Amino acid sequence: MGFFDFFKDAGKKLLGKGDDAEAIKNEIESSFDELPIQGLVVEVNDDTVALGGVANDQATKEKAILIAGNVEGIAAVNADQLVTLQQISDEGVREEESFEPVFYTIKKGDTLWGIAEDFYKDGSKYPLIVEANIEVIKDADLIYPGQAIRIPELVV
Numbered sequence: 001m002g003f004f005d006f007f008k009d010a011g012k013k014l015l016g017k018g019d020d021a022e023a024i025k026n027e028i029e030s031s032f033d034e035l036p037i038q039g040l041v042v043e044v045n046d047d048t049v050a051l052g053g054v055a056n057d058q059a060t061k062e063k064a065i066l067i068a069g070n071v072e073g074i075a076a077v078n079a080d081q082l083v084t085l086q087q088i089s090d091e092g093v094r095e096e097e098s099f100e101p102v103f104y105t106i107k108k109g110d111t112l113w114g115i116a117e118d119f120y121k122d123g124s125k126y127p128l129i130v131e132a133n134i135e136v137i138k139d140a141d142l143i144y145p146g147q148a149i150r151i152p153e154l155v156v
Helices: 020-030 058-069 112-120 123-132
Strands: 003-005 037-045 048-055 076-084 103-105 148-150
Touching (some): 048 058
C-alpha cells in the first residue's frame, strides 16, 4: 500500500485552522471508539498526508487512509509507514500483503444502492458498504461527489 489519490476539493473542512497534522490526527483518533492505531503519526506537506503507526488490522488501516483523504485540500495519502499487526513479525516488517483495498470515489448521481449494484450485483447489499465506512459515512443518505469510500470484499 503506497500512495492513494483523493479529490482535493471535496471533504471535511479541517485545514487552515491551526496545526493541520494535529487536526487530521484528531479526526482519525476521534472516529474510532478505541484507539486502533499504536503510535499514530500524521504529517501534512502541502496537499499530501503521510501516515505512520501500527494499525490493529487491515480494515483499520484502510479507514485511517480514507479519513485522512476525505479532508478538503488533501489530494493524496502516503501510507507506506502505516502497517498492521499482521504485517509485523519478530524479525520486523514482513513483505506487503498481496491484498489491495478497493476504494471508490463517489460521483454526482451515485447512490449507495447503485454502488452496491455495481460491485456486488445486488443493491440491497449497500449496508455492507455503510458498515465498512461508518467512520466516513456518518449518514447513509448524506454522501457527496468526491467522497472516497472503501468497498469491502463480499463474503458469501
